[in-house]
Amino acid sequence: MAHEVLNGPGSSPDECERPASFQLGNKEGWDTAHVIRMRCPECRLTTRMEPMDHPGQDYAVELRDGTKVGLGVRHCPNEACAQLIFVTYNRQESEHSLLFTAPAETLDFDTTDLPTAVEAAMSEAAVCFSNGCYTAAAIMIRKTLEQVCHDQQITGGTLKTRIEALREKVILPPDLMAGLDALRLLGNDAAHIESQTFSQVGRTEVQVSFDVVKEILKGVYQYSALIASLNNLKKGQP
Ligand SMILES: [Zn+2]
Structure with a gap:
């Protein structure tokens, strides 16, 4: 049976925590x-x-x-x-x-058309995850959301109110919109001693959250470029 890489993204969100130690x-x-x-x-x-x-x-x-x-x-x-x-x-x-x-292989995500600050926060979340630092990864996922709001000129108030404003501005499937607030709460739990919303902030919670953010980034930054490319292909057609 093949062994799993002890640091890195792994192959599923359900793997147990894996220590990277060699004597x-x-x-x-x-x-x-x-x-x-x-x-x-x-x-x-x-x-x-x-x-x-x-x-x-x-x-x-x-x-x-x-x-x-x-x-x-x-x-x-x-x-x-x-x-x-x-x-x-x-x-x-x-x-x-x-x-x-x-360095460790990291969780993959599409960087197309991402603002520098959004890509940097997401990359840091991926690096934290690959090295087993799940609390830090959850905080960086929350920071990624904050950077998205900032880039969309949504400032002031709490992150909760900024996410509400983002919902008005960006078209995403309703379930993903609900996921936005869950990501904020995961970041909250990661930053405080007692979790209020999630039973824990571990590997599974962070990997699922990372996947949700990937979809949100597609909706905010990448779908429009894809549609524009498609429309460009149509030009000149009868
Ligand atoms: Zn290379």
Whole structure:
């Protein structure tokens, strides 16, 4: 069975919290470095991360719990990016599944037409999530909402009243509109000692919230550009 990467976005919102901790057992020498497929934490392309040399070698190590791992460095082949990535992977499995990367792969979202401050807040939420900092991620999700309101020239009052104003200004499905206020309350719970609304602010709550924000960002910034592109294609047609 493939192991899950201990830091990173994971494959489902229901995974339990995953500690990222490795203790050295035995140094076993060297092992062949191979290409690793993952989404680049920097340029977000899903690509083949290449070893530094061909053929390259990684450190071969046995952890204290008996797991045999490889430790190495890869780089993004996208020349405009060239991100260096430290990788830890399981040597016992034929697919050499990743256990840990630095920097971590993050939750993905579409950055098309996002204002800089909105993209920055959302990116920070994604980085916090990948590193298991769910409270911080929830606060950054709330900050993303605040940045959206600010960008839409909705200022003053509380975030609750600003969200009400955003509802008047932006066309979104009613269920997503209701979700906006839930995101505000999640951020509230994350920032205070006792949760008032959610039973906890954990991995599941934050991943679902992140997905809701992605839809809201599409509605505010991305659908109109998509429709404009479609309309442009129609020009010149009989
Ligand atoms: Zn890259």
